[in-house]
Amino acid sequence: MKTGSPFRYRAKQHFLCLAATFLLALSPAFSFVTRTSSVHDITYATSKSQVAASKDGSVPEMENVGFVLLAGGTGSRMKASMPKQYLPLRGVPVLHHSLDLFLNRLPKYCKSKGVSPPEHVVLVMDPTYQPEYQPIIDNFPPGQLSFANPGVERQGSVENGLKQLVKVSGGKCKFAAIHDSARPLVTIEEVCNVVEDAQEHGAAVLGVPCKATIKESDDGAFVLRTIQRARLWEVHTPQVVNIDTLLRGFKKVEEENLEVTDDVSIVEALGEPVKLTRGEYTNLKITTPEDMDVAQAILEERKSKPVNMLA
Numbered sequence: 001m002k003t004g005s006p007f008r009y010r011a012k013q014h015f016l017c018l019a020a021t022f023l024l025a026l027s028p029a030f031s032f033v034t035r036t037s038s039v040h041d042i043t044y045a046t047s048k049s050q051v052a053a054s055k056d057g058s059v060p061e062m063e064n065v066g067f068v069l070l071a072g073g074t075g076s077r078m079k080a081s082m083p084k085q086y087l088p089l090r091g092v093p094v095l096h097h098s099l100d101l102f103l104n105r106l107p108k109y110c111k112s113k114g115v116s117p118p119e120h121v122v123l124v125m126d127p128t129y130q131p132e133y134q135p136i137i138d139n140f141p142p143g144q145l146s147f148a149n150p151g152v153e154r155q156g157s158v159e160n161g162l163k164q165l166v167k168v169s170g171g172k173c174k175f176a177a178i179h180d181s182a183r184p185l186v187t188i189e190e191v192c193n194v195v196e197d198a199q200e201h202g203a204a205v206l207g208v209p210c211k212a213t214i215k216e217s218d219d220g221a222f223v224l225r226t227i228q229r230a231r232l233w234e235v236h237t238p239q240v241v242n243i244d245t246l247l248r249g250f251k252k253v254e255e256e257n258l259e260v261t262d263d264v265s266i267v268e269a270l271g272e273p274v275k276l277t278r279g280e281y282t283n284l285k286i287t288t289p290e291d292m293d294v295a296q297a298i299l300e301e302r303k304s305k306p307v308n309m310l311a
Contacts, residue, residue, distance in 0.1 A: 059109070060196040063116035065240070066173035067102045068161035071095050071125045071181040072150025084286050085181040086129070090299055092307045094286055097184035097299075099123070099136070100307045101191070103145060109188050118177075120169045124148045124161040136309045143168045158263055159250055166243065175199065176246060177238040178263045182286040185298055186279075191238060194277040198240035203267040206236040206279035233276055236283045239263040245272065 071085045085095040099121070107117035123145060125133065130147050137145045148164040150157040162176055175198055179186070190206055197204035210232035216224045241263060249266030252258065260266050264274045282298050284291060 059113040059115050059192050060199055061116045062106075062110055062118040062195060064172065064174040065118050065177055065195055065199075066120040066122065066165040066169055066175070067118060067238070068122045068124060068148075068158065068165055068176055068178045069095075069098055069102065069181055070150075070154070070157055070161070070178065071123060071129075072157050073182065087286075087292065089184060089286075089292060089295055090304070090306070092309075094184050094295075095181040096307050096309050098179060098181050098186075099145075099309055101186070101188070102179075103140060103309075106188055106191060119144065120165060120173060121145050122148050122161045122164045122168070124150050124157045126150055139310055154262075155250075155253070155260060155266075158246075162243065162246060162250075174243060175240055176243050177240045179238040180285060183237055183283055184286065185295060186236070186238065186283045190277075190279050190283060194238055194240050194279075197275040197277045198242070201273055201275040202245060203239075203241040203264055203272065204275040204277050205239040205262075205264045206283065207233040207276050208236070208279055208281050208283075210234050235262060235264070236279050236285075237263075241267055245270065 071083075073083055073085065086093045088094075089097065102118065102121045110117035120143060123133065123137075125147060127149060133147075137147070146164060146168050148157075148161045151160055158178055161178070165173055165176055175195070177191070177195060177198075186206070194204045194206050210229055213229060214227040214232060216227055218224050239262060245267055246263070249270050252269055253260055253266060256269075258269055260269065267274050284294060286292060286295060
């Protein structure tokens, strides 16, 4: 989609409302649940905070929060010549939008509100790409941005990033905010709200009520039953967890050979609460080529400033 095209002017609002909401809500990852990955009857407490501002209008202190940015995926569903986090979005790689948020915009916002900003970001990235990103690391004070290598699975990548965060912060970070680099549209307000909830409850995850009708099947061919939609939430990132809790969870998962699909699942395995922080439907994950068009339209609608990580 090009700026100035007829589609841009005649149907932008329609495109944003339908594409940004329904492409995500109707994604196969969330619209079909098999018995092998059944829906757990875990009750989450829903955050009362609004997306537009923190619950009481304040901004949480973030000096004890470190960010782990996952950029080790292969992006096979994009049918592109490189992983999706490196594909261009508004002239820069998708990954750069998250780097800009955590290293530039969020710290600047925190300082403007008189609160401490986050001090450490760990970039989990395949060693093949690390030399290309070394100039960005060198552009920041030592320790503010550092590398960690990915694991075989997401859990291994998170664990590697967490160990690096503990090391580089000297144990100062008490919470880890884990974010997928393929989600370039998360807002400062969402980040502040989920961090605030995690600091209060020990763990929190951004999410939105599921809009799609969910069918469960035990054979992939016939419907077993319809899942009650009112109880279902589609979870996003960042997912923010107390670091000590995560470390205990990793130990339990390894000892009991448990299968976990996201970061707060580790907290669930410990039987501890996870706060649901209401997010935005626009915090989509870049998974298909069509998602890139939606992300481009959302950024244009927001009138987002150009990103330059070497400025």
